[in-house]
Amino acid sequence: MAAAGWRAWPPRLPDQPIFYPVLNRWYATKIAREWNVPAEGVGYVTRFDVRRSYLDRYQVQQAGGRDVLEYWIPAEELDDFNAHLVGAIIAEAEYRGPVDDEEFTDAEEALGRALPEAWRTYLQGESWFRRGWMTTEAYVWLNSPRETLEVHEAWDQATVTHPGIAIIGGDGSREQLVLDLRSDPAPVLLVDIASDGWDTAIRQADDVSQLIDRIEAGTFAFDLKD
Incomplete structure (x- = not known):
């Protein structure tokens, strides 16, 4: 992200067919602390805006409880997703x-x-x-x-x-x-x-x-x- 001026998400890895942006900080923090930190030693919470006209192409997915909400963006569509970001990706929090x-x-x-x-x-x-x-x-x-x-x-x-x-x-x-x-x-x-x-x-x-x-x-x- 830094290489792109914090204005684009990097391509997904071969074992990551879906990009999962989530809809609230609580869920993003849960992922960072409970999944990313144990796996990588560090987890980040970020915030970014996407044009509503673009996001309306996708359904909001409820992946668990009422607040466990996310979009499922196919990896091959990530460039298009990045093209509809508004402003920079902001680092909200880092956990160790x-x-x-x-x-x-x-x-x-x-x-x-x-x-x-x-x-x-x-x-x-x-x-x-x-x-x-x-x-x-x-x-x-x-x-x-x-x-x-x-x-x-x-x-x-x-x-x-x-x-x-x-x-x-x-x-x-x-x-x-x-x-x-x-x-x-x-x-x-x-x-x-x-x-x-x-x-x-x-x-x-x-x-x-x-x-x-x-x-x-x-x-x-x-x-x-x-």
């Missing part, structure tokens, strides 16, 4: 498979502190939210333990001025979601990349379990007010 124990062990040794058990449980579940859009229109990016260490290395001296910090995510730009591991439970705070200490950090959740619950519900929003 379980993080192994070794990665957590390495991170905790480097940090000199244990990460919250709830964070380990979430990232070692069948799938976890890696990045994407909330229903609040907030864009959230979560880090694996290995990525946390990579961000710490990039921050360099700034981690020294934030003792006990673990950078577990952010907004994909300046703002970082962090844990203050000096406390138990560790609160989730928002810190700007230019911050020179904890004084300007803004609390986002009392602990990481609250953050996870809001992300899974799609209701998380960054609190930017001190």
Whole structure:
């Protein structure tokens, strides 16, 4: 898709005679988390628009429950389908498979502190939210333990001025979601990349379990007010 400027779906593989675009995010998320992540280690939810006059050629198929709705587009008709896309294909969310124990062990040794058990449980579940859009229109990016260490290395001296910090995510730009591991439970705070200490950090959740619950519900929003 990237090679086509995110404006066309790639040809189907020989064992994929049908392209199955689905009609709602719930079903797309279910496919990404329950099928794609176990098979590939990663699953994506995308959103795109197709001209109604073209889609009316096809029947909506109910492949299970009331909300399990999809179109069946023959692989040989995919070029025509792509020609009727309106705008770009948007990546709504990315999910990842379980993080192994070794990665957590390495991170905790480097940090000199244990990460919250709830964070380990979430990232070692069948799938976890890696990045994407909330229903609040907030864009959230979560880090694996290995990525946390990579961000710490990039921050360099700034981690020294934030003792006990673990950078577990952010907004994909300046703002970082962090844990203050000096406390138990560790609160989730928002810190700007230019911050020179904890004084300007803004609390986002009392602990990481609250953050996870809001992300899974799609209701998380960054609190930017001190």
